[in-house]
Amino acid sequence: MSSKTKDIKIYVMGKEYLVPADLTIMKAMEFLGYQYIRGIGCRGGFCGGCATIYRLKDDYKLYTGLACQATVKDGMYLAQIPFVPAEKQLYDTARLRPDSSAVIGLYPELARCVSCNACTKACPQELEVMDAVQSILKGDLQKTANLTFDCIACGLCSLRCPAEIQHANVFQVVRRLHGAYILRKSKHLEARMGEIQEKKYDKILQEYMTKSLEELRKAYSERKIEPELEAV
């Protein structure tokens, strides 16, 4: 017994269509014959490539989502955003200090935040975007780095921002500064990097380059795994 899914009405860029309910926006669009050229990526909710804005019938709000994740709803008016324009500043992380003035210096519009929270409401990753912006103003870059770890740079927050902040680019600077100056240095990584630079492993690698596939398989399955190191 096959139960047929009910069809619902949606409007793609103003044109009315009937599509099966429960499809994602992306599947629905493809079902209708649209072919994605831009505004698509991983199809798994990770790349941030398929930003969508939509409205629902009898509701004043403008909603946002990822086309590969959000499902179609009856009476939905939608449009795909192929690309969110943002200006990327050039900088050398080694020449910046890890503080608020360095980030505001690159992206001064940050100081225009009016705490409206439109960014947070727009985020398909459910990040606390406004708190991340505000933490920069307070000089707490670590908090911003942690709050934006899952940012997929879809740009939806920037489209909604009355202060014209270019969030994804701003957060990237912050995470770079955080990685370069604030995060604890991993001592065993530094030690290993030193060994590599001293060419300690060159000879072993050269030996492996001459081995047969059979020998490599054997070496792999018999490899010794180092004990988990305490984070130092």
Added chain:
Amino acid sequence: MKFLYYPGCSLKSSAAELEKSTQAIASMMGIELTELNKWYCCGVFHNLAVDSEMYHVASARNLSKTQVMARQLGIPPKLVTICPMCDNTLKLVNASLKSSQDTLNKVNKFMDTEEPYKGEVQVLHILELFKEFSKNKSIEKNVKRSLEGLKVAPYYGCMLLRPKEISFIDPNNPEIFEMIISLAGGTPISYPKRDECCGSYQTAISREMTLKKSSEILSSAKEWDARLMVTTCPLCHFNLKFCEEELEKGERRKLIPILYLTELLSYAFGFDEALTEDSKTLIKRLLEKEANTN
């Protein structure tokens, strides 16, 4: 006595010494400051120059947070500020929300992720508390190193004095700085430019204008024989210090050093941990110099 406390962005970045020294003094005077567990930039004063309720949202959000946290802690809904810019902004927004139910409703609808603000919070600048608490001699009895002989120029700036509807100081005759300096044993200097504008946020647009305004203030204080200038505003502090450094660079002339009032008071209270090495050395040097000349 426990109060909720709103630091503002400057105190967490460029003006860390202001927060540290103020908290030190407050605790010695019996004022316990509990920071709001979540707060946002006040929205900054100059945004209120635009006739848009959108710019009320930032401050209203903080007032709503205060309302919630005060209820949870079972204390009166009072919010203490240290930065005069934040104080002014929060007070102006609070006054506007309290005076119009229509504006309050509109702003509450905009910040629909917060508990609606009821308009019951009172915003207080830390100097208001110092004034209140000084009535039972909590300044004098904490002074361990008197500032005797030190001629200090109090610099009020604009934000604590204007507009008069929200100010706790008589803008025509401000005296709270003078009172505090005297209680700590110092000599407040009376000079004409104590309430002139330092150039404020114009510093972002016209450095020239800010330099002109700030150097007038510094020169005036020096002319009236002050050895040190004190302020409570991070932006005034920034502008005056920048001006001081520029003058030193260009003309090799030194006017007078600038500190926060609370740094000076921390020294008087013997709370060295609240001071930077530079501030401590400076005050010590000035006091020694004064002692030697007398």
